[in-house]
Amino acid sequence: MRVIVTRPHGDAETWVLALAQLGIDALALPLIEIRALSDFCGIAAAWQAWSRCDAVMFVSAAAVDHFFALRPQAVDTSAIGDGPRLWAPGPGTVAALLRHGVAAQRIDAPAPDGGQFDSEALWQQVAGQVPDGGQVMVVRGAAHDVPWTPEPLVSVGGMSDAQGQGRDWLAQQLVAAGAQLRFAVAYWRAPPEPLALQQAMADHAAGPNDVWLFTSAQAIGNLRLCLPSQDWSHARAMTTHPRIAAAARAAGFGVVWESRPALVDIAASIKSLQ
Secondary structure, eight states, rough: OOOOEEEEETHHHHHHHOOOOOOOEEEOOOEEEEEEOOOOOOHHHHHHGGGGGGEEEEESHHHHHHHHHHHHTOOOOOSSSSSOEEEOSSSSHHHHHHHHTGGGGGGGOTTTSSSOOSHHHHHHTTOOOOOOOEEEEEEEEEESSSOOOOOOOOOGGGGGGGGGOOOOOHHHHHHHHTTTEEEEEEEEHHHHHHHHHHHHHTTOOOOSSSSHHHHHHHHHHHHHHOTTOOTTOOEEEEEESHHHHHHHHTTSSEEEOOOSSSSHHHHHHHHHHH
């Protein structure tokens, strides 16, 4: 049995190596490409608003990396008590913040040994942290290379692709709690080239004995986009969230399992199938 890791390039290779160290044969087949924006003005404007925010939420490690790549030298994120709280939905995002010099005491995230790494688990940690009328910035990706336009503080009902995709549930909780939201797009996500994906699957003989590992519903959507006529009824998928599992079933995967999202838990789940 082989595990097909569908995370973006770089992450996928890292996971393959980690799984190999745990005795699991794995293959990197990225289904999401993370790309830099062609217009950096939006990130620059977001850094200008940094000091006015009570909290900044990063949706992923990629959001951290692309956002901090343009950090002004005058902004010090290593100070413990100066500036907004920084929110992260999981350990990968926490590690990225630490890698960029953020003080650990400023980071809020679900417990590493918790059952889930997502917006719901993060909200349990930060609910009540932002005062009524306080500002929260959400740094995330978009589905396209969006041009920057000045964005006012918005409520949930006015979200557009220019403000990014996903995390709407958390945004709704914040608005209900009286917070003002600001969105910053730090990167954009693209599907792989269909012909390149088809060739990669042929080169590596991806077949029904493999287990597809999905940590993002968008990866499943990109797979369907690139291979619209593929029959997945004999394929197996391991997912890390109920919403991702639902997407895998909707795509037609014959067998779908769910696992806790930590790599060690995923490895244990995979080994239980052998």
